[in-house]
Amino acid sequence: MEGTYGSEWPSEEKIKRREMVAPEARYILTCQYTDNDIAKCFMKQDSGVECAHVTCRGGRLLGFVHYRFIVEEDVPVLYVYELQLESSAQGKGLRKFLMQLIELIACKSQMWAVMLTVQKSNTDAMFTYSVLQICNIQYLAITSGSTGITLPRKIVSTRTRYSYV
Template sequence: MKGTYGSEWPSEEKIKRREMVAPEARYILICQYADSDIAKCFMKQDSGVECAHVTCRGGRLLGFVHYRFVVEEDVPVLYVYELQLESSVQGKGLGKFLMQLIELIACKSQMGAVMLTVQKSNTDAMAFYNNLGYVISSTSPSQVDPLDWNS
């Protein structure tokens, strides 16, 4: 994260930490487990324990997406706050898969859109979202002419 935010990271880190623990924060985690741990998870599921709520305890966190349901410009949207993947799993389709899950959740929750923010300097992320069909919103600060506020 420090690389993305540069010298602004110390103040951004405090904001990110607050966002991540907010009650409205939602997560999808990608974890790697040993085969024996997966078998235990299936056994727990058969015994009535919800496997979907098992955290990465005993597993290795490979990535996550942090999202919230918010209202932007009077439209209910699913807002992606973070999508992070360990470098060893980047380029293998997991990011695309997570975004497909996000889009499905947004659709099933009757959200008007999926929105996210990307730093202009994060060219890899800009290319990733562009390849998935995302476009810069007309409400993006990068699209607003600061001299044209009265129009």
């Protein structure tokens, strides 16, 4: 994540570490497996041994989404804290897929919106969010309390297809 945060990473690292291990943190991990890894997994399932398909044992971690269910101004939302992808996984539609999965999770969990914060310099992510027709982009400059550095960011949100009936 150091590359994402640049010079302010040393001060942000402690905050991120606390956020990532909080009990309310939820994760989606994306892994790359070889055909051999997949075959072993199916053989284990057939033999009655529990398959560890939800972890990255034997596979290579390509990225993750860290999200939480929160209430923002009296509105239940799914807030994406981090969406990180290895460079080898970028530009292949994985970010779009993960955001669609996040929206589905939000709908099934009766959340009214999906929210996230994006650094203005992350043009690839902003392009993906525009393709997904995410609306209500607010420009925001966040000042880090520990360094005093102002970081240009965008708050991005979209209403889910869920509605109270």
